[in-house]
Amino acid sequence: MLLEVNDIQVHYGKIAALKGVSLRVDAGEIVALIGANGAGKTTTLKTISGLRPLTSGRIHFDGNDISRMPGHLRVVAGIGQAPEGRGIFPGMSVQENLLMGSYAKKGARDSGLVEVYELFPRLAERRSQAGGTMSGGEQQMLAIGRALMAQPKVLLLDEPSMGLAPILVAQIFTIISEINRRGTTVLLVEQNASQALQLADRAYVLETGRVVKSAPASELLTDPEVQAAYLGGDLDTEMQMDGDRRIRP
Ligand SMILES: Nc1ncnc2c1ncn2[C@@H]1O[C@H](COP(=O)(O)OP(=O)(O)OP(=O)(O)O)[C@@H](O)[C@H]1O
Ligand SMILES: [Mg+2]
Secondary structure (H helix, E strand, O other), X not given: OOEEEEEEEEEEOOEEEEEEXXXXXXXXXXXXXXXXXXXXXXXXXXXHHOOOOOOEEEEEEOOEEOOOOOHHHHHHHOEEEXXXXXXXXXXXXXXXXXXXXXXXXXXXHHHHHHHHHHHOHHHHHOOOOEHHHXXXXXXXXXXXXXXXXOOOOEEEEEOOOOOOOHHHHHHHHHHHHHHHHOOOEEEEEOOOHHHHHHHOOEEEEEEOOEEEEEEEHHHHHOOHHHHHHHOOOHHHHHHHHOOOOXXXX
């Protein structure tokens, strides 16, 4: 097991955003975390990367208890994060943005650049261009590339497909799959549950700060409750076509 989150609670002031979340990610896996707005997906990732403190519970990574470890040391330990909303530096060039990613792990700098430019030829072409002038899809690639610069063992991705046109969404998912194929474990938060579940090995469903389901992704894809709540109500349509024999509680 690479990452184990054990019964964590996280508060914003008095409000509990996570009410005892547990999950695990094994080396080599792609694990998806899905759930509605406000369910606690971003909070879960931020707590794993050390951007939010936990109130109780434990996080183990690569054999060590990292529950109280500062965020920059978690980067060194092998936790990389591409944050929600990308968070790139608009006035800095693409390459300067990427180098910020190896700040905590300077030894990784040159090999990191080679690898990121290989994965994202577009970033190589635009290495001198200001980050803020890149398109939405390119900025997302830059955010992922920056997280890869420290050569993480696990990559935490928060809604990488947000705001992207369908063709770019497909590209981003292909790249995530390629990053995983090259050996990086991935924990993926997505509103785009259908695509996330098609890519992932396993998934967790988060509702108001709790895990309500966890299963192989292929099982969740055909789970009626998951379909109704997160997959655009495909099941409803199917059942209506089947003579409207829907049974509702
Ligand atoms: N900085 C903050 N201050 C106060 N409450 C917050 C803060 N950030 C998040 N919360 C609250 O914590 C809960 C979980 O938020 P979080 O951002 O983790 O959800 P999410 O699943 O990522 O949602 P989304 O799909 O909208 O990104 C929500 O109720 C949210 O309002
Ligand atoms: Mg979020």
